[in-house]
Amino acid sequence: KQEVTQIPAALSVPEGENLVLNCSFTDSAIYNLQWFRQDPGKGLTSLLLIQSSQREQTSGRLNASLDKSSGRSTLYIAASQPGDSATYLCAALSGGYNKLIFGAGTRLAVHP
Amino acid sequence: DVKVTQSSRYLVKRTGEKVFLECVQDMDHENMFWYRQDPGLGLRLIYFSYDVKMKEKGDIPEGYSVSREKKERFSLILESASTNQTSMYLCASSSWTGGGHFGDGTRLSIL
Numbered sequence: 001k002q003e004v005t006q007i008p009a010a011l012s013v014p015e016g017e018n019l020v021l022n023c024s025f026t027d028s029a030i031y032n033l034q035w036f037r038q039d040p041g042k043g044l045t046s047l048l049l050i051q052s053s054q055r056e057q058t059s060g061r062l063n064a065s066l067d068k069s070s071g072r073s074t075l076y077i078a079a080s081q082p083g084d085s086a087t088y089l090c091a092a093l094s095g096g097y098n099k100l101i102f103g104a105g106t107r108l109a110v111h112p
Numbered sequence: 113d114v115k116v117t118q119s120s121r122y123l124v125k126r127t128g129e130k131v132f133l134e135c136v137q138d139m140d141h142e143n144m145f146w147y148r149q150d151p152g153l154g155l156r157l158i159y160f161s162y163d164v165k166m167k168e169k170g171d172i173p174e175g176y177s178v179s180r181e182k183k184e185r186f187s188l189i190l191e192s193a194s195t196n197q198t199s200m201y202l203c204a205s206s207s208w209t210g211g212g213h214f215g216d217g218t219r220l221s222i223l
Contacts, residue, residue, distance in 0.1 A: 034211045042216065043202060049211035089155070091212065099170070100145060100204065100212045104154040 002027045002094045006103035013080060013110055021075040021106045023090035028068045030094040035064050035075050038087045038105070047088075048075070080110045115139075118203050118215035126223055131190040133218055135203030144186035145204040145212070146170075146178065155202065161186055193222045 003026045013019060023033070032051045036044040048057045048064040050073065056065040063076040073090055089105045119134035137144065145160040147170075157170030159178040167178050175197060179187045186205075190197055198221050206212045 031209060032211060036212075036214075041200075041219070044204075044212075044214040046211055046213060051209070093206065093212070099157065099160060100206065101157075102147075102155040 002030075002092055002099075002101045004090060004092055004101050004103040006088075006090060006106050008106060009104065010107040011109070013108075015080060015082060015110055015112050017080050017110075019077040019080055019108070021077070021088055021090075021108075023073040023075070023103055025071045025073075025092045025094075025101075027092075027094055028071055030068065030092045032093045033064075033066050033073045034091045034093065034100075035062075035073075036089045036091065038089060044089065080108075082110050082112055085109050116203055116205055116213050116215040118201075118218050120218050121216060122219050122221075124221045124223060125190075125193050127192075127194055129190075129193045131193045131220070131222075133188040133190075133201055133203075133220070135186045135188070135205075135215060136184050137186075137205035137213070138184065139205065139207075139213070140183065141205035141207050141210075141213075142183075143206045143208070144180065145206075146176075146186065146188045147202045147204065148172070148199040149202060149217075150199050158188065195222050198222045 007022045035047045050066040061078040087105045091100045091102045115138045146158045147155045161180045177189045201218045203215045204212045
């Protein structure tokens with residue numbers, strides 16, 4: 001059974017710092033790994049999708065990497081801003097029916 | 113862009129009522145999912161469907177059922193609502209190789 005873990009559970013940093021959020025998964029037989037952002041009381045917004053054959057994806061200040069062999073993905077946020085404050089979730093698409101399995105999330109607070 | 117639309121943002125119902133939550137996607141995705149999200153428990157999969165009229169139980173299916181009569185629509189049904197089903201409900205869709213796309217969520221309160 002696929003299990004997804006995110007570390008740290010919460011993070012508070014001053015504006016301008018570069019950040020690394022970690023995601024690990026137990027079953028390397030994934031189709032893809034996806035990072036989401038969730039603002040309080042809202043749905044999930046997709047940030048980056050890494051297919052199983054890829055090593056990384058970039059969008060603006062965000063960069064996500066995938067290492068299937070070690071069961072890890074990282075989300076790198078450059079030059080953090082207060083507007084980046086949100087919960088970040090990773091999800092592995094795996095299993096015979098392509099279920100999305102989520103980690104518990106990292107709650108990020110960026111203060112001015 | 114993919115659009116996943118949930119019928120209500122907020123919903124208040126009474127215990128014992130039969131409750132329907134509707135979800136529609138516009139990208140012809142094969143897979144559709146219903147999750148509930150509670151503080152400290154994260155996102156938990158209730159049911160998912162990989163084709164019309166097909167459904168599979170997720171991690172917490174008790175007290176729920178689903179219906180998928182058309183490819184674009186996936187309904188979650190609370191057969192007899194109870195207070196412990198008060199939660200945020202999130203619908204998602206995906207293709208077999210693509211990523212998941214979520215609706216805005218329905219915050220359901222059972223009184």
